[in-house]
Amino acid sequence: xxxxxxxxxxxxxxxxxxGLVLRIISALxxxxxALIAVWLGEFWLTFLVASAGGVMAWEWGRLVGSLRTAVDxxxxxxxxxxxxxxxxxxxxxxxxxxxxxxxxxxAVAAGRxxxxxxxxxxxxxxxxxxxxxIVWLRSFADxxxxxxxxxxxxxxxxIAAFAVGRTLGGPKLAPRISPNKTWSGLVGGVLAATMVGxxxxxxxxxxxxxxxxxxxxxxxxxxxxxxxxxxSYAKRRFGAxxxxxxxxxxxxxxxxxxxxxxxxAALVIIILFKGGSVIS
Numbered sequence: 001x002x003x004x005x006x007x008x009x010x011x012x013x014x015x016x017x018x019g020l021v022l023r024i025i026s027a028l029x030x031x032x033x034a035l036i037a038v039w040l041g042e043f044w045l046t047f048l049v050a051s052a053g054g055v056m057a058w059e060w061g062r063l064v065g066s067l068r069t070a071v072d073x074x075x076x077x078x079x080x081x082x083x084x085x086x087x088x089x090x091x092x093x094x095x096x097x098x099x100x101x102x103x104x105x106x107a108v109a110a111g112r113x114x115x116x117x118x119x120x121x122x123x124x125x126x127x128x129x130x131x132x133x134i135v136w137l138r139s140f141a142d143x144x145x146x147x148x149x150x151x152x153x154x155x156x157x158x159i160a161a162f163a164v165g166r167t168l169g170g171p172k173l174a175p176r177i178s179p180n181k182t183w184s185g186l187v188g189g190v191l192a193a194t195m196v197g198x199x200x201x202x203x204x205x206x207x208x209x210x211x212x213x214x215x216x217x218x219x220x221x222x223x224x225x226x227x228x229x230x231x232s233y234a235k236r237r238f239g240a241x242x243x244x245x246x247x248x249x250x251x252x253x254x255x256x257x258x259x260x261x262x263x264x265a266a267l268v269i270i271i272l273f274k275g276g277s278v279i280s
Contacts, residue, residue, distance in 0.1 A: 030256070031155065038147045041138050045147075046088025049131045053080040055253040056127040059243040063234065063254075064119045075106065080128050087132040095132045099125070123234070127254065130264040137267070140277050149200045149213070149279060150267065154260045156196050157189035157221045164188025173225070178232040186225055193221035204279055216270070216278055220263050227262025231255070 037048040057080035061073045079102040087095025103121055138147050165185025173181040197217030201210025231254065235241065244252025270278060 034151060038144060041144060045138050046085060046135050049134050050081045050084035052253050053084045053128055053131040057124060059252045059254045060123040060127055063238055063240055063243050064116050064123060065238060076124055083128050084131050084135060088135040092132055092136045099128050126261060130261040133264045133268040142277055142280055145204065146277060146279055152196045153193050153217050153220060154224055154263055156192040157224045160192035161185035161189035174229050177236055178229050189225060190218050190221040193217040206280060213279065220266060223266045224259035224263050227259045231258035
């Protein structure tokens with residue numbers, strides 16, 4: 001605990017991103033893995049999500065520089081894995097209880113010695129609660145379809161926003177935070193997500209579902225981009241280009257899933273308010 005934040009390993013400084021080819025290769029490997037886990041459900045999805053949560057927790061502590069030793073970072077990564085596994089094997093509330101207990105224990109142990117406490121604990125909650133939400137969504141009777149729609153929605157937004165923004169250019173969406181994002185890319189992402197909603201609704205076949213899903217998907221596309229920009233703000237705040245380097249062409253796991261975290265959080269709130277699944 002004697003080490004200071006400056007001695008902790010930090011992400012690479014801001015610079016040019018990896019090429020499009022690396023992004024495509026990484027996506028071709030990761031997408032089938034995620035789809036298989038969603039299809040199998042239960043333990044396999046929980047294991048994959050818990051693994052991703054553990055990596056994101058490690059990356060977050062590394063990003064903000066407030067976890068001063070490897071022990072600190074392992075504690076938070078272990079907390080993420082334990083909380084998500086508890087949610088998948090038992091119930092969402094079990095995972096939330098593990099998270100709350102671990103954060104309270106760490107806060108007491110750290111006392112006033114923790115740097116950036118709001119960023120540390122707020123970020124840890126952010127990278128653990130949405131993964132618990134994914135496990136919960138998959139437990140629904142129509143959880144497989146729900147999660148497949150969710151994955152298609154987020155991927156379509158990422159691809160369309162990147163492609164349209166790069167092709168058309170135009171005014172920047174948030175030039176001081178994420179200079180590569182454009183309003184044209186946002187519109188492209190919203191349209192792509194809307195189409196995913198229409199197609200999903202027609203496949204499921206419930207009367208009028210395609211209209212509701214089209215509107216919901218379009219709104220969640222905006223949430224996805226907000227989540228992306230929020231993580232970009234955190235990286236700018238702490239002088240890093242990426243949260244990590246695990247995924248070629250994308251950076252860290254958190255870089256790849258930042259929009260997904262926001263969409264899952266929003267979707268969970270919608271479902272709790274609605275009192276039932278959004279695709280039935």
